[in-house]
Structure formats: structure tokens, C-alpha cells
Amino acid sequence: xxxVSSSYFCQSxxxxxxxxxxKCPSCSSWSTFVEEIVQKENAASKKGEWRxxxxxxxxxxxxxxxxxxxxxxxxxxxxxxxxNRVLGGGIxxxxxxxxxxxxGIGKSTLLLQIALQLASYKVLYISGEESDQQIKMRAxxxxxxxxxxxxxxSEENPQKTGCYVLTETSTQNIFKxxxxxxxxxxVVDSIQTMQSSFIESGAGSISQxxxxxxxxxxxxxxxxxxxxxxGHITKDGTIAxxxxxxxxxxxxxxxxxDRHLVYRIxxxxxxxxxxxxxxxxxxxxxxGLREVSNPSEILLTQRDEAISxxxxxxxxxxxxxxxxxxxxxxxxxxxGNPQRSATGYDKQRMNMLLAVLEKRGGYKLGTQDVFLNIxxxxxxxxxxxxxxxxxxxxxxxxxxxxxxxxxxCAEVGLGGELRAVNKTENRISEAEKLGFKxxxxxxxxxKSVNIQNFNIKIKAFAKLDExxxxxxx
Ligand code: TYD
Ligand code: MG
Numbered sequence: 001x002x003x004v005s006s007s008y009f010c011q012s013x014x015x016x017x018x019x020x021x022x023k024c025p026s027c028s029s030w031s032t033f034v035e036e037i038v039q040k041e042n043a044a045s046k047k048g049e050w051r052x053x054x055x056x057x058x059x060x061x062x063x064x065x066x067x068x069x070x071x072x073x074x075x076x077x078x079x080x081x082x083x084n085r086v087l088g089g090g091i092x093x094x095x096x097x098x099x100x101x102x103x104g105i106g107k108s109t110l111l112l113q114i115a116l117q118l119a120s121y122k123v124l125y126i127s128g129e130e131s132d133q134q135i136k137m138r139a140x141x142x143x144x145x146x147x148x149x150x151x152x153x154s155e156e157n158p159q160k161t162g163c164y165v166l167t168e169t170s171t172q173n174i175f176k177x178x179x180x181x182x183x184x185x186x187v188v189d190s191i192q193t194m195q196s197s198f199i200e201s202g203a204g205s206i207s208q209x210x211x212x213x214x215x216x217x218x219x220x221x222x223x224x225x226x227x228x229x230x231g232h233i234t235k236d237g238t239i240a241x242x243x244x245x246x247x248x249x250x251x252x253x254x255x256x257x258d259r260h261l262v263y264r265i266x267x268x269x270x271x272x273x274x275x276x277x278x279x280x281x282x283x284x285x286x287x288g289l290r291e292v293s294n295p296s297e298i299l300l301t302q303r304d305e306a307i308s309x310x311x312x313x314x315x316x317x318x319x320x321x322x323x324x325x326x327x328x329x330x331x332x333x334x335x336g337n338p339q340r341s342a343t344g345y346d347k348q349r350m351n352m353l354l355a356v357l358e359k360r361g362g363y364k365l366g367t368q369d370v371f372l373n374i375x376x377x378x379x380x381x382x383x384x385x386x387x388x389x390x391x392x393x394x395x396x397x398x399x400x401x402x403x404x405x406x407x408x409c410a411e412v413g414l415g416g417e418l419r420a421v422n423k424t425e426n427r428i429s430e431a432e433k434l435g436f437k438x439x440x441x442x443x444x445x446x447k448s449v450n451i452q453n454f455n456i457k458i459k460a461f462a463k464l465d466e467x468x469x470x471x472x473x
Contacts, residue, residue: 008033009206014244036207037200073273076185076226079117082282082291085318086253086266088274091185094224095273096217098191098245100231101255106264106284107230109138110255111187113288115163116144122161124183128169128193128203135165142288169203171196171215183225188216190230191245210244217248246270257284258377264289265378278318295376296323296434306404309396313388314409314427314439315380321423321430323407324378326388329371330396338367344374345389346381353390353412360416361465363397384421386412387440390464391471400472405437410445416464420445425453432456440467 008017011034013027020033075090084090087097101107108130115123116139127135164181168174171194178186188194192204194212201208213229220227231245246252250272257264266280282289300312300323309328314321326345333339342350350372357363370393374380388408395402409427411419421427424445431439432454441449443460451458461467 006035006037007207009036011206014206014210034205036205038207076118076121078114080114080291081293082266082280083114085320086268086278086280087251088268088271088278091226092250092273093226094220095250096213096220096227096229096248097251097253098229098231098249099253099255100233102233105255105257106282106289107255108189109142109284110264110266110282110289111189111228111230112138112163113142113144115185115187116142118185119162121184122182123163123185123187124166124178124181125163125187125189126166126168126174127189128167129189130167132165132167139163141286144288169193169195171212175215175219178219186216186219186225186227188227188229190232191216192232206244210248213245213248261377263292263377275318279320296321296430300325300375300434306401308399308401309392310404311388311392311395311402312404312407312436313380313385314407314431315382315385316423316427317382319423319426321426322378323431323434323436324380324385325375326385326392327373327375328389328392328396330365330368330393333367333369338365339369339371341370342372344377344379345372345385349383349386350389352414353386354393356412356414356416356464357390357393361394361468363394365393365397368397382421383411383419384409384427386410387418387464387467391467394468394472398472402471403437405435407431407436407439409439410442410461412464418442418444418461418463418467420448424449428454428456428458 008020009015010017010024010027010029010032012029012032013024015024015026017033020035022033023030024032074093076093077090078084091097099107099111112125112135115125125135164183166174166177168177174194191209191213195203195208196211196215199208199211216227216229219225229249249270251268252270254267254269255264256267262284264282264284266282268274268276268278270276281292281295283292309330311326312323313326314323316322340347340351340354350370354365354370358365372389372393385408387410390412391402391408409421409424411421413419418441420442424441425448428439428441428449436456438457438459440459440461443462446460449458459470
């Protein structure tokens with residue numbers, strides 16, 4: 001008799017159970033269990049197999065760690081500097097990279113653009129979502145200078161390199177094509193549309209997504225080919241078919257941003273080959289994504305007239321200093337409880353700073369509505385912008401303008417003291433580069449800063465009141 005085994009999976013976290021459960025013991029969500037057929041008969045031995053034929057399988061042997069050559073990590077440097085930075089210095093050979101993001105954010109656009117830019121490599125773009133014609137239309141729109149590269153390369157390797165498109169969803173068929181085509185880089189758009197014939201359940205289900213991902217993982221590791229997977233994101237912001245995927249892959253990149261704004265941010269949330277604090281910024285234009293190599297310029301609003309409630313903070317994203325504009329609006333509460341709202345900043349932290357201002361500075365903010373906004377759609381967690389937040393709130397409260405040639409960089413403690421932050425020198429030099437005249441830092445940061453190196457005027461203070469005395473009195 002045919003043996004078919006099935007299991008119940010939580011569609012929200014991937015928890016597996018032999019019987020149906022009302023509440024998931026792992027993520028506590030209700031009614032998320034769905035029965036999925038895990039194995040077809042006779043498929044057990046082939047599960048996880050990426051090749052169409054299993055005869056050529058390479059089997060790995062244990063090796064002493066001292067004999068493993070550390071130089072094996074080869075990186076492919078793409079023409080896209082932002083992507084290189086986020087990946088920790090280029091694409092590592094044989095790595096499996098998952099790119100998550102909401103629908104319509106630009107994942108397909110980003111990967112197609114990179115595929116076209118890498119015209120001196122054989123890139124296979126597998127699409128389970130769009131037809132060849134749709135991809136072609138998008139490629140026409142992108143106007144990437146890929147042809148030039150192709151001509152340069154064609155002398156050695158005629159007509160071989162460039163971007164190839166395959167519209168297919170069956171992983172077995174895909175691997176058959178891959179064995180013939182031998183791509184240098186593989187792009188799979190998207191993992192939720194892929195289907196392995198070893199698993200019965202439909203495309204996009206947990207077991208299917210997990211199986212397809214591990215097949216691509218095996219392929220990437222055995223062939224040394226980097227593989228990009230596109231993953232959709234569910235409403236609550238996790239990659240659908242979810243945590244299970246994040247364990248398998250080497251790198252998880254998130255492509256985020258407000259669909260109504262032009263800026264998009266690429267950040268690594270997991271990276272086996274680099275730091276997760278790096279950030280890539282793009283601008284979505286009519287003809288594709290443009291790299292934004294100097295983000296401070298776009299984050300600082302160009303303005304002619306001086307407005308109160310604005311202060312510039314010097315923050316760091318990864319190793320990259322950014323100067324960002326913080327805007328506040330403080331106005332008398334006319335009805336009920338005062339409103340507090342923060343966009344791009346932690347509301348708890350804002351409330352804490354407001355309490356410090358009230359207690360240590362004597363400002364009556366308890367009767368005021370406070371709205372705080374970080375421009376450019378960024379979310380900042382760096383405490384180094386505390387001082388800029390405080391200055392912007394009081395600037396609005398007092399209705400006194402803070403000159404836009406001043407930048408601020410210090411953490412504020414509960415006693416109203418200014419605390420030193422890491423890499424102060426990097427922040428100062430970025431402010432200097434952007435033409436700021438003065439930067440306010442903590443007195444305690446001075447020992448790590450060589451003032452002689454800078455032309456910008458560095459003002460160091462120990463307490464918040466001293467800064468306010470200078471700015472608002
Ligand atoms: P897309 O890459 O299809 O998103 P995803 O794969 O993440 O679902 O994003 C398409 C969006 O980007 C769509 O709303 C149109 C816009 N777009 C541009 O603004 N400029 C362009 O050059 C392209 C190709 C798309
Ligand atoms: Mg897409």
C-alpha cells in the first residue's frame with residue numbers, strides 16, 4: 001500500500017505537530033495549523049536532493065579545521081556599492097541570500113537590475129511570478145548599461161554571459177536546466193512560488209518552502225554558486241514560510257521603505273559573512289533603483305527659512321555616519337490628555353527624554369502635545385541622537401530657531417547629563433564634510449577625539465542645561 005505521511009504545520013511560525021492543535025505551543029497563535037503531506041511514497045530517500053539524477057553526488061568528508069584553507073571565501077564584487085556594503089564586501093561564493101520585503105517594494109526590480117549589471121557573468125533569473133515578457137518590459141525600463149559590459153566581455157566568451165530568464169516553478173525542472181546551463185549566479189523570484197515534487201502540499205506552504213529552500217541551499221553549497229531567493233513578507237512583517245527559512249539561509253536581507261516615498265533601505269538582519277549593522281540606501285526612480293551614496297544630503301531637508309523645532313543629529317548606521325534631521329512640534333494640549341507621537345524613533349525613549357526635560361530642565365511639557373518626526377522614513381535606535389531630540393523639542397517649545405549649521409551628538413542620561421557615544425570622531429568628520437560649522441558633543445567624549453584634526457568647532461558640555469543656556473537664553 002502506498003505510504004503517505006502527513007503532518008500539521010503552524011502557518012505562522014512553522015511549528016510541526018503530529019496532530020491538529022488549536023493553539024500553537026511555539027508562537028501562541030490560534031487556528032494556524034494546516035495539514036500538509038510531507039512525503040510522497042518512495043520519495044523519502046530523495047528528499048532534499050537538488051540534482052535531477054543522484055548518481056553524481058559529491059560526498060563531503062570530515063577534515064581537520066587546521067587544514068581548511070581560509071582563503072576559500074571568494075567574493076564577487078558587484079557594480080552595486082550599496083549591495084556590496086550590506087553583504088559585507090560582495091557576494092560570497094556558494095552563499096544563499098534571502099531578500100524579504102513587502103509586495104511592490106522593489107525586490108524584483110533590485111535583483112533584475114543587479115542581474116543586468118553583472119553582464120560579465122552568467123546570471124540565471126528564475127521567475128515563478130512573472131512571464132518572460134513582463135521581465136523583458138521591466139528590463140527595458142531599467143536602462144542598465146549592461147550591453148557595454150557584454151561587448152567588452154564577448155571577445156573571450158561570446159554570447160555566453162549576461163542575464164538569462166527562465167519561467168519555471170518546479171525545482172526538479174530548474175535543476176535540470178541548471179545542470180545544462182551552469183550559471184554563475186542564480187536568482188529565484190520567489191521562493192513561495194517554487195514547488196518540489198518530493199512534497200505533496202501546494203506551493204507556498206511551510207513544508208514546500210522549507211524543502212525548496214534546502215534544495216537551493218544544497219545546490220549553492222555543492223556548486224559554489226551564489227543564490228538569491230526572494231521571500232514575501234506577511235502582514236506582521238515576518239518572511240512568509242518564516243523563521244524556518246531564516247535558519248537555513250546564510251544571509252537575510254530586508255528591503256524596506258515606505259511605498260509612497262522614493263527611498264528604499266536594504267539592511268541585513270542576519271549575515272554569516274559580515275556585520276548586520278550595515279545599510280544600503282536606494283532611490284526608486286522611473287528607470288530603476290539609484291544608489292544613494294551620500295545619504296545625509298537627502299536626509300537634510302533643503303530649506304531657506306529657519307523654522308523652530310528642527311535639530312540635526314549625528315548618528316551611525318553600521319560604520320556609516322549619517323546626519324539626520326529631527327523635527328518636533330510642541331503645542332499646548334487643548335483637550336484631554338496630551339498626545340505623544342514619534343515617527344522613526346522609539347516612543348518610550350522619547351517619553352523618557354521628555355521626563356528628563358521636565359524634571360531637570362523645568363520645562364512644563366506635561367500640558368503639551370509632542371510630535372516627533374525623523375525625516376526620510378528612517379528608524380533610528382542610536383542613543384547618540386538624544387541630544388538632538390531634546391534640542392529640537394525645546395526649540396519648538398520656546399519657539400527659538402536653532403541654526404542649521406549646528407549638529408548634535410550625545411546620549412542623554414536620566415540626570416540630564418551628556419554621555420559619550422562610540423565613534424565620535426567619525427560623526428564629527430561627517431558633519432565637517434557636510435559643511436556644518438559647530439558640533440555639540442559630550443565633555444566625556446573629548447578624550448577619544450583629537451580636536452586638532454578638525455576644522456569644525458567642537459563644543460563639549462557635561463549637562464543638558466549648559467547646552468540650553470547657550471542655545472535658548
Ligand atoms: P517590484 O520590483 O515588482 O516589487 P516586488 O518584487 O518587491 O513585489 O516593484 C515594482 C514597483 O516599483 C512598482 O510599484 C513600480 C515601481 N518601479 C519604479 O518606480 N521604477 C522602475 O524602474 C520599476 C521597474 C518599478
Ligand atoms: Mg516581485
